[in-house]
Amino acid sequence: MAIRLCGVFILVAASIHECDGVLRFASYYKDHMVLQKSPERAVVWGYGSEGAQVKFTLSGQHQQKISQATVTNGTWRVTLDPVEAGGPYNVTAAVQNITAVLTDVLFGDVWLCGGQSNMLFEVSGVFKIFNASEELKRAAHYPHVRTFMASQKKSETEQTDLIDIQIPWSVQPANLAGFSAVCWLFGRNLYDKLQYPIGLVESCWATTPIEAWSSARALQQCGLLHESKSRKRYLTPKDNSVLWNAMIHPLLNMTIKGAIWYQGESNYIYHQKKYSCSFPAMIDDWRMAFHQGSGGQTAPDFPFGFVQLSTWKKNSKSDAYPNIRWHQTADTGFVPNSRMQNTFMAVAMDLPDETSPYYPIHPRDKQDVAFRLSLGARAVAYGEQDVAFRGPFPSQILSTPKYLEVTYDQEVSVTPSENIFEICCSESESPWDLQAHWVLAPIMQWGPTTVQLSTSLCSPTEQVAALRYAWRDWPCDFKACPIYSASKILPAPPFISTNLQPKDDGM
Template identity: 55%
Template structure:
């Protein structure tokens, strides 16, 4: 008479354990975990009071074995694996024991390598099927089976979520189908090409985690903590009428699409966003973007129990182009603010960062509108160069375009010499790409008046450009490429001799 109730109790425990014992949403077959020197974090859900043992094995050999308790109100278990060299495949088993009831869950084909987060808006979201040479790029999938892909689904939340509420693409080996899904969903062309370049160079697995939503603001991807650093606490009342959808709110994408990933140990992140901020709080971007980077670094470091580098490398794409002959300067303002107003990175406010300049990649005939240029291969390659230099410490890799070191002004001859920090490849310099802030006399109160006027320029040596300002009694500043669409495709006037990288836009006071 006592055996039946005991059997029923065991069955109930088994069924209940099966219902709750699982890995977090972004763990799965074919995934990449972060290699040493960092240690990968693995976590999931279980029955409160249970014991979970996580075993990593290769064939019949056990590599590591870790046991933890399931804690917290919702029942969370979290283990930190031993440091692992790159490679695989491995088999990961998590086994829960609660009052003698054993439940096991398995992950197959797990690799160790470097894990990169890819974030931003639609230009990061453009898939391989939507770019130049799409069919050739998709055909490369078979050559990179150790590049693995994962995409978070589009979700928002008013509060920080523990786990992703939905996944768009579970960890997958690249195929023409998942690379070319289309419609800005998965998989990101910039992320993929960046990752395959790294895999080709480094000769080990690369995991790519895409968390992207088109038409979104930096404020939506930022935590409340990050926003408070810039004095932002309440969303402006007019914003809902100016946004595409519900993604307008402060922190709503951070809460649902970044915060759930924080327990993951990562190598670094790349980012392509800013178009939406050209029309909404553009003058705060020199604070909000650096604050996002700092906060993501702190948060991933803490979430991974200290395993993710607190200063992990962060790369981004400087905005490309949108409208030819636009009278507004929204795009150059954001380009400048993307560098915290230094014009280049890394800089004191943005350490361990790298940037891909894209203002020479305009695509007026893009079927996805000119705001979505199709040359994502060049963007990704420029990011890759930055990653090699900044993330992987290759000192001889040139990843920055030329930038002014000194500006010497001669009022006697009405010109200035702009000396760049590297040898220049100079083509025809149009008369309107350099401008000077020229004195036009005095106003009624006797104060000097200034206006921006175009200034002819020419190369005068291997690293010097001479800019004339005849007719100006005084100049207060000079700027370069300060327009939405400063030059035609790959035809800006100034590039580096090595690697042919474009000189970024700048504004300098003299």
């Protein structure tokens, strides 16, 4: 970005915090950026000399002059009138003969992309997705999908602005190789449908727990507000709130449309049982903070999409990954639900990658993940009717002495399987009985919306106390789970249920 100081144009220094006191935009306002379109109002802010009167102008397809903003405590801020999708525009801030200018600015929808390594997973960088070279070539057809990436920084205190920038706002395919694949592919899919600009803001860090991305407020709600042991030695990216402070809090003034999230692997052991609280609490807190930070422009319930964890260890006997998948839905099994409203989820447990050079915990198929996320965004964020975005989920489970009958909330495509459904056999009819145990429940037969499961592996003296589906780290091979939507596009998510109802033989 170029600015004019006393009539001379110069380049802004590489360090985004140099030249404090001189008129400039905040770190993430750069040439080629995307600002949030109408009906929301974009917020623009920056730095200047105390008490200065800043004149702000938007020029391009239309011209819009904003009344003067006063620099207070070193910063100035304006909230634009609503601007329809499109561009390009020039954005100018001026104090007497000093100006700061942003060029080639578009208006569209701005999405924040957060999480750990699977969101960080690049199109073609240290990590490389399937068909990376083709995706890079294809990117040239999407000049209105713009990308920005915050640098990986941590802080003990909440920062007003980003400490540094990894990738400035870019027109593709510039800088795309090192950008988040899920974020890019999600935005590209949205553009294909919406046909107006999409701005993508990446803020990710590998091997980080949710506690690092959560404010002290959110952590307190879940009994997680304590000092990390590591903080006594040095600050790590796994400490409470350090990434919230440095990589999310600085963005709060930005008006955004929504957020997507891919994280949870680092919590498969660390505070695993708390994830059903910490994840919804983080979402709620981000929503509140972005709404307040943008002066009420970002919706207080902005849409939030996430990826349910994929796979890691093929023959693992651990319940850790299934538990986290369940906790990602606030122990409901699907979203949106009463605890996690205005959310959407991409199921990914059927997308394992056993030969991934980055280990199976990093599957290379991000295209299907992003496609499933985009379906959720179209339905939840954009209210598109008749868009299927959720896989089949049980609406009723009936029990007889010989079988269980599972009725789904939609038509299903079924492949026979003997090893993905499990029943809990219990002498006391309680799944928490010390003698209760899980056995396989083979699929016997099925109909358009129902699946019958054998209960023969329970002994004659035992009752079926619970049912679970795909309750394993690696429940099935690539796109080969037994239950999908009728279109075979969306997999049924994992579930566990004790809500088994006796079936009336007269039915």
